Amino acid sequence: MKEMEKAGQTIGRRVFTVKVTDEREFPSAFATMAQQNAGGLLLGSGPYFLSRRRQLAALATRYALPSSAPHRSYAEVGVLMSYGASQAVAYHRAGNYVGRILKGETPANMPVELATKLDFVINLATAKALDLSIPPNLLTLADEVIE
Numbered sequence: 129m130k131e132m133e134k135a136g137q138t139i140g141r142r143v144f145t146v147k148v149t150d151e152r153e154f155p156s157a158f159a160t161m162a163q164q165n166a167g168g169l170l171l172g173s174g175p176y177f178l179s180r181r182r183q184l185a186a187l188a189t190r191y192a193l194p195s196s197a198p199h200r201s202y203a204e205v206g207v208l209m210s211y212g213a214s215q216a217v218a219y220h221r222a223g224n225y226v227g228r229i230l231k232g233e234t235p236a237n238m239p240v241e242l243a244t245k246l247d248f249v250i251n252l253a254t255a256k257a258l259d260l261s262i263p264p265n266l267l268t269l270a271d272e273v274i275e
Contacts, residue, residue, distance in 0.1 A: 129145060132170070144164060151183065154184065158188070158193070161193060162193075166193060168193060169194070169195040170196050171196070171198075171202060173197070173212070177197075178201070182205045184207070185206030185207045188206075188207065188208075189254060189258065192258055194208045196209050196210065196211065197210045197212075198213075200215065200247050200249045201215075203251045206253075208251055209248070209249060209251065209270075210248070210249045211247070212243075213245070214245040217245045247271050247272070248271050249271060249272045249274065250266070252273055
């Protein structure tokens with residue numbers, strides 16, 4: 129959070145956090161963001177958010193909040209865009225690790241690998257619902273554009 133706040137200050141934007149402990153708090157959290165004139169929403173990556181991504185995408189669209197998330201599955205259900213580690217590559221790498229362990233390697237001796245392939249996905253249907261125009265140069269950078 130501190131890094132995001134610092135980045136926001138660098139470009140003259142205020143970053144604020146809205147915390148929820150239960151999905152019943154989502155509507156009031158979105159109302160708070162609207163009252164604060166939030167310009168966008170960055171969703172978390174944990175299983176709590178991932179399992180509720182459809183509800184979050186619908187609320188973001190209802191409150192006209194451009195939203196971003198770290199997994200392509202968010203953009204697939206209506207979040208405006210996603211950018212993060214390729215899950216397909218991560219699962220492949222995990223399979224390699226399991227194979228090495230099954231062949232006798234000690235997990236503690238295996239290196240931690242950072243993501244080398246990132247996926248950038250834009251949902252044009254959501255952009256249209258939000259009355260946003262996505263610049264053509266941004267579209268060309270996307271790994272996938274959902275119509």
